[in-house]
Amino acid sequence: MKQFSHFSHRHLLNFTEVEEEDEIICSGCELNLSGSAAYSCTKSNCSFTIHTSCFELPQRIRHRSHPKHPLILLSSPPYSDGEFTCDACGESGVAFTYHCSTCSFDLHVGCASLPESEDCDDHEHSLTLFYSFPKEEQDSIFICDVCHCPVAKNCWIYYCKVCNYGTHLDCVTAQECPDEE
Ligand SMILES: [Zn+2]
Ligand SMILES: [Zn+2]
Ligand SMILES: [Zn+2]
Ligand SMILES: [Zn+2]
Ligand SMILES: [Zn+2]
Ligand SMILES: [Zn+2]
Structure with a gap:
């Protein structure tokens, strides 16, 4: 079987398909690997596994x-x-x-790798990714229009200027924001 090396890991990797029911977190992006194509470590005592997309990220x-x-x-x-x-x-x-x-x-x-614009189920316009708060919002607390929790000041938001509608990055595609810990 062909083996692969990646700058992020000292052991060789095998191509693998992660089963839907396997709850494995990607060692690169820290997101779920269930049902994804991946590269995993050839050493049996090492759990390093990454998405093929994470394997291919430019350095x-x-x-x-x-x-x-x-x-x-x-x-x-x-x-x-x-x-x-x-x-x-x-x-x-x-x-x-x-x-x-x-x-x-x-x-x-x-x-x-977030897209520059996203469609939100709750909003009629597509939302644009802003890397800083729109000027007119600088002095106020911005409340996410999906989960109704504040958005931290220096963080990016998905925003519709026309309606002053904005969301957390992960709320734009979620119906409900996951409960805060
Ligand atoms: Zn990943
Ligand atoms: Zn390893
Ligand atoms: Zn810099
Ligand atoms: Zn939110
Ligand atoms: Zn709008
Ligand atoms: Zn992040």
């Missing part, structure tokens, strides 16, 4: 949200506590990050 990108510098794909956060805080969604991450060392800027790989 260096230019992102519209951070035009000053290129972002470098790191296999783990460069910080001493082993975590990064995503500058898009505000959540922490422990696996792959698109990182700018000059600015300590980090993006989940999933957040880095």
Whole structure:
């Protein structure tokens, strides 16, 4: 069987199809792997598994949200506590990050590939991805129109300017926001 190597992992990888009922988290994007094509570690005592799409991520990108510098794909956060805080969604991450060392800027790989516009079931217009708050909202707390929780100030939002309607990144495609812990 053909084996593969990836910069993020020291062992060789095999191509595999993850079963629907297997609850495995991708070692790259930290999202569910159930039912996906993946590469998993050939060592039986190692659980490293990543989506084929995560395997193919470019190691260096230019992102519209951070035009000053290129972002470098790191296999783990460069910080001493082993975590990064995503500058898009505000959540922490422990696996792959698109990182700018000059600015300590980090993006989940999933957040880095979000579409520039999304259709929301609850809204008649498509929503545009904003990398910072629209100017007129700078001084107020912005409440997500889907889950009715505040959106953190420095985070990205999906927004309709015409209606002043906006959502968290993961609320745009969700009917209900998952309960906050
Ligand atoms: Zn992944
Ligand atoms: Zn391994
Ligand atoms: Zn994120
Ligand atoms: Zn930078
Ligand atoms: Zn929300
Ligand atoms: Zn609208």
